[in-house]
Amino acid sequence: MIVQRKRVVVTGMGHLSSIASNVPEFKQALLNKVCGIKPSERFAAYFEHANASEVLQDVTYENLTPEVEASLDKAALWAYKVGYEALSQAKADDLAFREKTGLIIGVSSAGTEAYMPVIEGDYEKFSLQKTMISGSFASSSAIVSGLLGLKGGFELVATACTASTNAVGMGFDQIQNGKNPAVLVVGTEPLYLPTFAGFYALHAMKPEPASPFSGNPGMSIGEGAGAILIEEYEHAIARGATILGEIVSYATSGDGYHETAPDPRAEGAVQVMRAALANAQIGPQDIQYVNAHGTGTEANDRCETLAMKKVFPNIADIRVSSTKAYVGHNIGSAGIIELVACFLTLPEGKVLPTLNFTTPRANFDLNYVPNEFQEAQVDLFMKNNYAFGGNNCCIVASTRAEASPATHYEPKRVAITGIGAVSSLGHDFQSIVAGVWEARSAGAASKLIGENDVGFKEAARTLLESFSSNEDVSNYLRSKCGDGGIEELLEQSVWLHSVQDLDPRKYLRRFDSRKANAICTFALLAITQAMKQADRKIKRDGHDLGLILGMAKGPQTTVDRYLKSLFPEPTKVRTSEFPGALMNAISTFCSITEGIKGYNTTLATGANAALGALSYAYELVRQDLQPQVLAGGSDENFSKFWAYLQAMEEGLQLTTKPEDFQVYSEEGRGFLPGEGAGILFLEDYQHAKNRGVPVLAEIVGYGKASDGSYFDRDNWSARSASMAGAIRQAMDEAGITPHDVDLICGSSKGTQRSDHIELDAIRSIWGDRTNQVPLVNYTACFGMVDSCVSVLNMAVVIEIMKRGEIPPIPYTKKFCSNEFGFVVEPLRKQVGTALVLGSTEGGNHYAFLLKQGA
Structure with missing residues (x-):
């Protein structure tokens, strides 16, 4: 069956930068060729010749009370501000509209501001309220969805300089599958000392404002935020929205080359542009303008110029420019700020200039639109961004709807053909399975601290x-x-589920211990297991395999080492730790090690971020964008002290032994932190059959919804209703009813709140049949491995489908209700269809439906 892709149009925009506080001001500043790069007011005390594009003007936040504003960091405040503007411009005030609208935020450095007083030793300025509300990497997405009333599910993309561009692509996919009629896409990036110091120490900064492709090389760092509301075309027309442009297609790729430097052969950049053109079903001759990444550094500008020459035989006829000479390099928000700039100027027949342009560097011989606007009618254009770790992203867009022909694809069935896992129960999936079935005490693999x-x-x-x-x-x-x-x-004493006695060299053919921290090691080990089971070996075809990872806390040990090196002399910060402290460092390490070069994205949506990664990977395979994708997450235990603080923040009693981790218990004692990784290998069902690889399970549908109750976390009814909405969405996609489900697997972490959110959602769907459907949860077996606990549970469910036997819920002796079919002893049952649930701490809820493999 061939399906015509839905057209995705832009109906609202928002902006904040050094040169403007809203979209009209930004348009005027662009037309006036205003350069916002100046000597830094904040960092001059630390760094000589410190230039930056800084937001120094007073910013107004509509409808926020002073109390709420004081509790939020700039990442959230700026995201809210530009998101509010985009929705207002789109006249998207209807509550029903917003309840179906998704949110995807791109950011590189989040959750930083609340801890800066600790990092700088200025403890008097530390705000506990700000830390509790804005102190996690994923908090901005939960905050903005709550403040703006967006309940169509949210994600946080953390691929450094491609984050917001990649976020546009994810929103595009969700609209294609009918998950959302509209998605608000935001990029937000305040500039903090750790980020400035990292780029400064890498000698990437230029003493004067950046002049991409010309003069002395070097970048100028910037900050700011941008937003676009993207909407299904027919939906926008039906409500009378003004069409500002169209997103025609997108693609991502990974270089698999180096932690910071781009591949000098430009293979990843070439691949991503060609993929975006193929997805748009157009040729190089159809592109009339390229808005380049154009940082101004020699390596980026040279690689990017080479890539465009390889992709476009007619490159001499195509205008190319960089917007970073206006507002600097805005890191996570760069792509969307630059995309907004294109939608503001190109419809006027004006092609943005590259400001500060002087003498072109050797072999830099394209039309970089030096210093002055060029007049041209541009229908189709390309927006490129590249990031540390070799993350590449390309968008093909149009200044008006229907400027390009309609595109089509053949929906694919999505099979799981490989599983990889590491946890306190063992270093491979079979060891973990054995521990679950044998009800082996996790204490044997846990570590007592205190x-x-x-x-x-x-x-x-x-x-x-x-x-x-x-x-x-x-x-x-x-x-x-x-x-x-x-x-x-x-x-007091507390247990952590820790991965013990792991010697990676026993399992991995390629392993560089100098570059691998625990979280990278766990992820790589799980990835290689999944690839082995799926019988996938990379032989110069790494571009056919994608990698989507979900992060909760990320590379904590590396972040800690990097931050400690900031003082007493920020100019001498450890540059070796800087790229490794980014959320996408884990994906970078694994991609380089294994040669994975396909679609590459890191999400950092918090607990169960791996389910967000799985939903994205599912869309890539289903929509025939990538034949095979690895998806999952990884976590490392870090500071024992932070384990205590996390337990206190959750309002929990500290447990003294693993047996106290009792999900759905009458007592609700709480959880134990865990570490490890869970990875699934996804591919086109027919592709797997043609390869002769056994299908372990098939994903037949998923749902995603957010409850908007981040500021009212005890509103259990709103949260359970949202999870129920995700379940219904999954069932609608799969075309099944509650009567067809043979098993439900939750991922509650054992608090009364998380238990009841899941149970109330299940009750609302199954009604008086709740006790007839077996209900399990194996989180207590391996601890709360934040990013991927649901994927670990899903892996156990797949094994249940294979064995025809359901092991009991561990440890819980007295359940909180007798309405449910809690599995309390081994149960022989053939499971054909299973539902797996998971939630983030910010109120994002996922539901996945699996069918038994054939």
Whole structure:
């Protein structure tokens, strides 16, 4: 069956940068050729010749109270501001419209601002409220969806300089599948000391404003935010929206080459442009303008120029320019700010110039539109962005709807043909399965901390004593710890599910211990397992295999080392740690090691981010964009102290043994943190059959919804209703009813809140039949491996389908309700269709339906 792709149009835009506070101001600044790159006001004290494009003007946030505004960091505030503007321009005020609208935010450095007083040792300025609300990497997506009333599900893309461009592509896919009639796409990037210091130490900065493709090389760093509301064309027409442009197609790729430097052969850049053209079903001759990444560095500009020459035989006739000479390199928000600039000027028949252009460098011989606008009628154009780690992204867009022919694709069935996993139960999936079926005590593979751990206690005490003058923190600790304070807390013991006795060299053919921290090692080990089971070996065909990873906390040990190197001399920060501290560093490491060069994206949506990765990977295969994709997540245990703080933030009692981790328990004691990885190998069902590879399971539908209750986290009814909506969406796509489901697997972490959200959602769907459907959850077996606990549970469900036997829920003795079919002892049952659930801490809910493999 051939399906015509839906047209995806732009109906609203938002902007904030050094040169403008809204879209009309931005258009005028562009036309006036205003350069916002100036000597830095914030970083001059640390760095000589520090130039930056900084947002220094007062910013107004409509409809936010002073209390809410004070609790948010700039990443969230700016995302809200530009998102509000885009929705307002689109006249998207209808509540029903917003409840179906998705949100995807692209950002490189998030959750940083709340901790800057700790990093800089200025503890008096530390705000516990800001930390609780805005202190996680994923918080901005939950905050903005809640404030704007967007309930169609959200994701956070963290691929550094391609983040917002990639976010546009994800939103495009969700509209194609009917998941959302509209998606708000945002890029937001405040500039903080760690980011500035990293680029400065890499000698990437230019003492003067950047002049891409000309003069002395070097970049100028910037900050800001941008937003576009993308909408299904017929939906936009039906509600009378003004069409500002069209997103025609997109593609991503990975170089698999180096942590920071682009491939000098430009293979990844060439691949991504050709893929985007193929997806648009057009040729190079149809593109009339390229808005380049154009950072100004020698390596980027040279690679990008070479790539365009390889892709476009007619490159001499195509105008190419970089917008970064206006507002600097805005990192995670760069792509969307530059895309907005195109939609503002190209319809006027004006092609954006590359400002500050002087003498072209050797072999830089394209029409870079130097300094002055060029008049031209542009219908189809290309927007390119590239990032550390070799993440490449390309969008083909149009200044008006229907400027390009309609495109088509053949929907594919999505099969799972490989599973890889690492956890406290073992270093491979079969060991983990054995532990689940044997109900082996996870304590044998867990690590007790607290008892006799003098080093830990001293470090924790020293940190907290630094906060002694901060009344905010002191009051909080007193409320959580009682009169005994931190000393009482430190005398307690807590378990962590830790991966023990792992020697990666026993399992991996290629392994560089100098570049591999724990989280990279876990991910790589799981990836190689999944590839082996799927019988996939890369032989110069890495472009046919994609990698989508979901992160919760990311490379914590590397981030810690990098931040500690900032002081006392930020100019001498450890450059070797800078790229490794990014969220996409794990994907970079694995792609380089294994030669994976297809679609490549990192999501950082928090707990169960791997389900967001799985939904994206599913769309890539289903929509025939990529024949094979690896999807999942990875986590490492980091600081014992932060484990305590996490437990306190959740309002939990600290558990003293693994057996206290009891999901759906009457007592609701809470969870234990865990580490490890879970990876699934997805591919076109027929492709797997043709290869003779067994299909372990088939994904037949998924749903995603967000509850918008981030500021009212005890609103269980809103959260369970949202999860129920995700379940219904999955069933609608799969074409099945509740009667067809043979097994439900939840991923609650054992708190009363997370237990009841899942159970109430199930009750609302199954009604008086809830006790007739077996319900399981194996999270207590391997701990709360934040990013991928649902994928680990899903892997166990696939094994259940194979064996025809359902192992019981571990540890829980007394369940919180007798309405449900909790599996309390081994159950022989053939499971043909299973439902797997998962949620983020920010109120994003996922539901996946699996069918038994054939």
